[in-house]
Amino acid sequence: MEIGKTVIISRTDSIGDVVLTLPVAGFVKQRWPKCRIVFLGAEYTHSIVDCCPDVDQFVSWTALKDKPLDEQVQTFKDLNADTILHVFPNKAVARIAKKAGIANRVGTSHRIFHWTTCNRLVNFSRKNSDLHESQLNLMLLKPFIDNLPPTLHETAEKLHFKAPQLSPELAQLIDPQRFSLILHPKSKGSAREWGVENFARLVEILPQERFQIFISGTQSEGDLVRHSLIEPYHDRITDLTGKMSLADFTAFIARCDALIAASTGPLHIAAASGINAIGIYPPMRPIHPGRWCPLGKRVKVFVAEKECSDCRHTMQCHCMQSITPEEIRSYLEEISR
Numbered sequence: 154m155e156i157g158k159t160v161i162i163s164r165t166d167s168i169g170d171v172v173l174t175l176p177v178a179g180f181v182k183q184r185w186p187k188c189r190i191v192f193l194g195a196e197y198t199h200s201i202v203d204c205c206p207d208v209d210q211f212v213s214w215t216a217l218k219d220k221p222l223d224e225q226v227q228t229f230k231d232l233n234a235d236t237i238l239h240v241f242p243n244k245a246v247a248r249i250a251k252k253a254g255i256a257n258r259v260g261t262s263h264r265i266f267h268w269t270t271c272n273r274l275v276n277f278s279r280k281n282s283d284l285h286e287s288q289l290n291l292m293l294l295k296p297f298i299d300n301l302p303p304t305l306h307e308t309a310e311k312l313h314f315k316a317p318q319l320s321p322e323l324a325q326l327i328d329p330q331r332f333s334l335i336l337h338p339k340s341k342g343s344a345r346e347w348g349v350e351n352f353a354r355l356v357e358i359l360p361q362e363r364f365q366i367f368i369s370g371t372q373s374e375g376d377l378v379r380h381s382l383i384e385p386y387h388d389r390i391t392d393l394t395g396k397m398s399l400a401d402f403t404a405f406i407a408r409c410d411a412l413i414a415a416s417t418g419p420l421h422i423a424a425a426s427g428i429n430a431i432g433i434y435p436p437m438r439p440i441h442p443g444r445w446c447p448l449g450k451r452v453k454v455f456v457a458e459k460e461c462s463d464c465r466h467t468m469q470c471h472c473m474q475s476i477t478p479e480e481i482r483s484y485l486e487e488i489s490r
Contacts, residue, residue, distance in 0.1 A: 156185055156297045157235020157257065161250075163193040164240045164290075165214045167343065168399075168418025171198045172312070172425055173287040173448065174240050178207035179311030180291060184298060191232055193246065200400035201422070204314050218245065222252075229253035238293040239271065247271060259293050279439070286444055287312075309448040314425035316407035317400050326391060327408055331365040332489040335393075335406065335423075337414035338382065339374040344416040345440065345470040347433045349381050355413075355478040356386045363489065367409070369402065369419060370394045411488070413481065415473075416445045424449030429488055431481070435470045436461050453484060 160181055164174040171194055178190050192208045196215035202208050212232070217225055230253045237250045239260035247270035250258050260267035262274040273296045279289050287309075288302040295301050302308070327333050338352045356366055368375070368383055368390050375383065375394025383392050397405060406412060406422050411429035414420040424430035424447030434442040434456040442454040457472035 154257075154297050156181065156188060156294075158187070159189040159191060159232060159234045159236075161191045161193055161212075161229075161232065161234045161237040161255070162208075162240060163214075163237060163243065163246050163250075165193060165195050165243055165246065166241050167195075168198055168201055169416070169421040169445075169447075170241065170286070171201055172314075172418070172421040173285075174290050175202075175205045175207070175314065175425075176287050176308050176311040176448070177238065177240065177290050177294065178205055179313050180294060180298065180303075182207045183311065191234065197399065200317070200398070200403060201418075203400075204316055204403065204425075206313055206315060214243075214246070222249070225249045226252045229255065236297075239267065240290050240293055242267065244270075257296070259296060261293075281439075283443065285446070287448055305448075309450075312425055312448050316422075316426050317404040319404040319408050320401065323397070323401060323405055324408065326367075326405075328365045332363060332411070332485070333365045333367070333409040334359075334485065335367045335369050335409050335412040335419070336390075337369045337412060337417060337419045338378055339370050340415050340417045341371070341374065345435045345437075345473055346415050347473050347476070349378050351474070351476075351478050352378075352413075353382050353386065355481055356382070356389055358478060358482050359485065361389055364485070366390045367393050369412075411485065416440065416442075421447045423447070424452050427451065429453065431455070431484070433473055433476055433481075436472050437470075455480065455484075 164171055189209045191210045192202045193212045193214055196213040199211050202211050234255050236257035237255050242264040244266045251270045258271040259273040260271040262276045263278050275295050277292045285305050291302050336352050338349050372395025403422055407426035412423035413431040420430050420432050429451045430447045432454045436457045442456050446454050455476045461472050
């Protein structure tokens with residue numbers, strides 16, 4: 154089956170999820186080089202999608218979702234799309250796509266509302282799968298491409314990402330004589346966290362003459378760690394919290410040497426940008442690194458070597474806490490030689 158001249162990829166959730174969806178665009182472009190790809194996403198992910206050369210147009214679901222239904226339908230009609238891939242199931246988007254008369258409407262059969270809004274149902278479940286999230290995203294191409302899913306290596310090769318140019322003003326913050334390291338301690342509640350006290354200890358034990366340390370996050374995240382991480386170590390770190398747009402932060406990440414975080418968007422940006430992306434993960438399914446590790450050639454994941462569900466009903470993870478700052482320091486010293 155041909156996918157058509159224009160394809161909409163619908164992924165209206167967060168940054169990391171969007172990064173792991175970009176290989177879908179890469180696979181479509183490889184198979185159908187002249188196909189026009191439209192990405193429907195949340196507005197705050199716009200600058201991330203712009204980093205992918207395989208995407209031809211971004212449509213903001215944030216701007217569209219509160220408009221009258223007839224305007225939403227007309228917007229979809231104006232895209233002249235032949236296919237929509239509901240990578241992230243969204244009932245409203247599925248309803249609009251059907252009313253707009255898009256010929257191929259592809260969604261998972263595990264969403265009841267897709268039974269009435271999609272005409273190409275793919276039978277797979279994310280919840281208990283052993284596949285990586287990026288491989289699961291590619292399953293939506295099954296009506297058009299055989300031999301899915303590809304290996305994780307093949308999937309990663311289709312993640313094409315080019316960070317924006319860093320401004321001279323921000324570039325001046327980076328000391329070319331030292332190993333530039335971004336610490337991203339918070340996750341806006343989207344992931345189990347390593348703990349501010351562990352990041353503080355890491356700051357203490359890394360030699361200043363060798364490592365330049367930046368603390369990143371939103372303004373509110375900066376407020377959460379200000380008294381325990383930013384103020385006590387103001388002479389050893391540079392505070393970036395709340396001081397950059399996402400586009401500027403993406404450009405800044407790409408110019409640094411490494412980033413450390415839990416399973417968050419900035420970690421996926423770092424991996425896609427080609428720098429050292431160091432993730433600290435729980436060993437619990439389905440949030441373990443087998444499902445959510447970043448895609449890139451310089452990825453290192455720290456995770457306890459066991460299966461554990463002790464923290465399923467809490468955001469505190471003892472297994473993550475068992476990973477010591479000294480272990481992270483050893484790895485940083487190794488890659489910074």
